[in-house]
Amino acid sequence: MINYKTVNDNKCLVIEISEDFIIDNSDNIKLKDAINKIESLPEIAEIDFDTTALKSWDSSILTFLNHIKSHCLKHNIAFIKDSLPGGVQRLIALAEAVPERKGVRKTEVNRSYLASSVAAIGEKVVNFTKTSKDMLAFLGETTIAFARLITGRYKIRGSILMPIIRECSVDALPIVSLISCLVGLILAFVGAVQLVIFGAQIYVASLVGIAMIRVMGAVMAGVIMAGRTGAAFAAQLGTMEVNEEIDALKTLGISPVEFLVLPRVLALSIIMPLLCVYADLMGILGGMIVGVFMLDLNVMEYYNMTRDSVSLNSFWIGIFQSFVFGILVALAGCLRGMQCKRSASAVGEAATAAVVTGIVAIVVATAVITVLCNVMGI
Amino acid sequence: MLWGFKHLDIKTASITLKNLTEREIGDIKVPPDLTVKNLPDSMKTPHIIVKNITMAYGDLVIQQNLDFTVNKGDIFIIMGGSGCGKSTLLRHLVGLQKPAKGDIIYNVLSKNSDLEQNRQKEINFWNTSAEEQRLLMKNFGILYQSGALWSSMTLAENIALPLEAYTDLSSSQIMELASLKLALVGLAGFEGYYPSEISGGMRKRAGLARAMALDPDFLFFDEPSAGLDPVSARLLDDLILELRQSFGSTIVVVTHELASMFAIGTNSVFLDPVTKTMIAHGDPKYLLESSKDERVINFLTRGEGKQIV
Numbered sequence: 001m002i003n004y005k006t007v008n009d010n011k012c013l014v015i016e017i018s019e020d021f022i023i024d025n026s027d028n029i030k031l032k033d034a035i036n037k038i039e040s041l042p043e044i045a046e047i048d049f050d051t052t053a054l055k056s057w058d059s060s061i062l063t064f065l066n067h068i069k070s071h072c073l074k075h076n077i078a079f080i081k082d083s084l085p086g087g088v089q090r091l092i093a094l095a096e097a098v099p100e101r102k103g104v105r106k107t108e109v110n111r112s113y114l115a116s117s118v119a120a121i122g123e124k125v126v127n128f129t130k131t132s133k134d135m136l137a138f139l140g141e142t143t144i145a146f147a148r149l150i151t152g153r154y155k156i157r158g159s160i161l162m163p164i165i166r167e168c169s170v171d172a173l174p175i176v177s178l179i180s181c182l183v184g185l186i187l188a189f190v191g192a193v194q195l196v197i198f199g200a201q202i203y204v205a206s207l208v209g210i211a212m213i214r215v216m217g218a219v220m221a222g223v224i225m226a227g228r229t230g231a232a233f234a235a236q237l238g239t240m241e242v243n244e245e246i247d248a249l250k251t252l253g254i255s256p257v258e259f260l261v262l263p264r265v266l267a268l269s270i271i272m273p274l275l276c277v278y279a280d281l282m283g284i285l286g287g288m289i290v291g292v293f294m295l296d297l298n299v300m301e302y303y304n305m306t307r308d309s310v311s312l313n314s315f316w317i318g319i320f321q322s323f324v325f326g327i328l329v330a331l332a333g334c335l336r337g338m339q340c341k342r343s344a345s346a347v348g349e350a351a352t353a354a355v356v357t358g359i360v361a362i363v364v365a366t367a368v369i370t371v372l373c374n375v376m377g378i
Numbered sequence: 379m380l381w382g383f384k385h386l387d388i389k390t391a392s393i394t395l396k397n398l399t400e401r402e403i404g405d406i407k408v409p410p411d412l413t414v415k416n417l418p419d420s421m422k423t424p425h426i427i428v429k430n431i432t433m434a435y436g437d438l439v440i441q442q443n444l445d446f447t448v449n450k451g452d453i454f455i456i457m458g459g460s461g462c463g464k465s466t467l468l469r470h471l472v473g474l475q476k477p478a479k480g481d482i483i484y485n486v487l488s489k490n491s492d493l494e495q496n497r498q499k500e501i502n503f504w505n506t507s508a509e510e511q512r513l514l515m516k517n518f519g520i521l522y523q524s525g526a527l528w529s530s531m532t533l534a535e536n537i538a539l540p541l542e543a544y545t546d547l548s549s550s551q552i553m554e555l556a557s558l559k560l561a562l563v564g565l566a567g568f569e570g571y572y573p574s575e576i577s578g579g580m581r582k583r584a585g586l587a588r589a590m591a592l593d594p595d596f597l598f599f600d601e602p603s604a605g606l607d608p609v610s611a612r613l614l615d616d617l618i619l620e621l622r623q624s625f626g627s628t629i630v631v632v633t634h635e636l637a638s639m640f641a642i643g644t645n646s647v648f649l650d651p652v653t654k655t656m657i658a659h660g661d662p663k664y665l666l667e668s669s670k671d672e673r674v675i676n677f678l679t680r681g682e683g684k685q686i687v
Contacts, residue, residue: 157542163530236530244526248588251472252540253515 002030004037006044013037013044015068018053023060031067038071046078051085062091138257138335142265145258156263164267168229172275175228180220180279184208184286187216192295201295205302206309208287214314215321217280219366221272222325226358230333233264234354237337238347246338256338265330272326273319280318313378321369325362332357423450424485425628426471426596431480433466440466443655444480446647453622453629453642455662457677458649464632465523465600467649471630472520472598473511476504484514486595516544519589519627523600525581527573533560533584534569540591559587563617579610586614590621597621599631603638615641636678640666648674 003016015034038044047068065081065088072079081089111119148154191207237260240246249256284306291297336354340346426448433440440463448454456464469475471482484501501514527536537556541547547555557569563583573581582602589597602618603611615638622629633639639646639662646665648658650673658665658674666678675683 239529243529244522244524245528247469247474248520248522248526248528250474251515251518251520252543253512254539254543 002034004034006041010041010043012046012048013041014048014050016050016053017061018051019055021054021057021061021064023058027060027064031064034064034068035071038068038075038077044077046080047072048080049083051083051088054085057085057088061088062095065092066095134339135335138338139331141255141257142261142331145255145262146265148258149262154258156266160259161263161267164263165271167232168225168268169271169275172225172228173278176221176224176275176279177282179224180212180217180282181286181289183216183220184212184283184288185290186286187211187283188287188290189294192290196295201291201297202301202305204287204291204295205297205305209284209306209310210314212283212287213280213310213318215318215366215370217283218272218276218318218322218325219362220283221275221279221322222329222362223359225268225272225275225326226329226332226362227355229268230329230354230358231351233330233333234337234340234350235347237261237334238340238350241338241340242342242344242347261331261334261338264334265327268330269323269326272322272329276318276322280315317369317373317378321366324365324369328361328365329358332361424448425450425452426454426630427481427483427485428471429481429483431470431477431482433463433470433475434478439478439654441649441654441656442479444647444649446656446659448628448630448645450485450628451622451626452645453618453631455639455643455646456630456632456649457634457639457646457662459651459677460634462649462651464649468598468600468630468632472518473503473515481505484517484596486514486517516592517595519592519594519597521582521585521589521597521599521602523604525573525578525585527581527584527588529573532570532572533565533576533587536573536584537588537591540588544592555591556587559590560584562590563587564613579606582606582614583617586617590625593625593627595627597627597629599629599633601632601634603633603635611635611638612641614638618642636680639678648677 001018003018005014005016006012007014038047065084069079069092071077081092084092145154149156187208188204191204192201195201195203195207237246240260246256246260249259288299288302291302292299333354336350336357340350424447428444428446428448431444432442433444444467456467458464466475470477482503484503486499486501501510503511503514506514527533528539531539534553534556537559538549538552541552541555542549545552553569557566560566560568563586565580565583565587568576568580568584573584576584582605586599586602589599599618602614606614618629618631619642621627631638631642643662646658646660646662647656648665649655650657657671658669662678665674669675669678
């Protein structure tokens, strides 16, 4: 409850606060009333309080008084706090003990939606040189490290390489099996619907075989590994950055690129072609399931048709693609991990960025390789 | 007899050489202490010379005009209020960050098998080849605030990594050394544990064991006692003193802990966040006795002023 009365010929406004002043939804209204009351009495020179009937209070009374105080300051009205409860007085004094430092407060620029999106684009453009410079520097460092590896000036120990290889090979098999098999199945279904019209069901085998072996096996394995291993690499390296572990390597004179990035790139570029072969097989198996159970093809018939229609060239193209994807996914993961800032949320962002970068890189690389193959007539 | 004589000869030669180089170093203009305490000259072999450096993140200057010398065998304390750039200074000293201005010079004994070249050598960290930087960093042992143990490796492997990177020892020798270092910090038997399986205090001690792996000439500690109970903190102080005594390393410590500062510190620099520069330099105990600067005294007495002392 708040009551107002004026004393001293309307010179002094006494605000009587009684019963409870506890935080609730009416705080804004109370404040507005008080300010209105003060403004309705232009001749008052001071504000006093009467809190003899105040039973309990909490932080909301402080914000209330704070607002009134700053209003008083603005309009040259004296703010008399002597009759406030001792605790309130002390807390007000405490809050004012360290004044706000100049320039500390972050200024938020109020922009319209359009303006802020334009600003965001501008920021991206301004940062573009820096990000591409970072990326180039990272690629350069990796290349140098790789050259040192080839010339024998640096050795990767098996104890470091093997766990990474296991993590991105055996552990990934179940998900690669499932996805590739389903992709083969879907391809066969979609193809069958059309081919059955012409009575050419048997060509489902060619369709699935060529599609899986030439492109889809590599791409699906690549996408799975980008989501699984690329993100894991980024999270691992990001956590190491947050935990100062990368600093610990640097100050030992051990290059993080040689020690962390190179084994990962190497592991994934070795494993991806193998995973690709496996994905090819699983895809063909998926197609075969549709062929045998839906289109009543013979297993041997399906197998022979697949063997006849898939050329060795297609196989090598698929393998080459997967090798490239392995390098790209590992590089994307490691790059984002190394760029990670020093906070827990940055690790999550790094993992997300790694997946996005990895998948974009895979799609772009597929397009480039496909066009190149076309030009070369393979 | 002949052997003994020869040995003596080499030893004298090396001592003469050492004296010679020490005098050479003595001629380098050492920046005057702001609060001077003159140590006997024999103790003053500059080991790290910080020459007028400015630290900055982009345009934001953290500290400027830092000018001090860390002598060999010092336990050098970097102190100052929160956010004044103590850890940043440490990052500069260990070569993780390049000063915006100024030089950091390390005085190392180049360990060459050839006697003629076995002499003190000054290396300006940011003005030398990458290979030299790497060799210098081999002489650094760093204990990070959180321990920064490599979480994918066991404690023994953590300590073994620097040894593998820089020595040709066999793996059994390396493991033996790793066990020894763990035993030195009171973690015997924890070789096969991963950093996530041990407590924070143990992680810190394991970090110390790793920092000591190569018996470095320079040890850097970033808030060694933060997050430790008083007794563990005291034990860590004792360990640091013991290390200096036994290995003769130069130790640089960033700390807030007053008790530990006075217990172990032999020299210090006080950074002020407002003026963005150093406002005192010298033995912490001496600073407490004789500093006239209110900010320094306030800091060293937990804000209680001089009369408490």
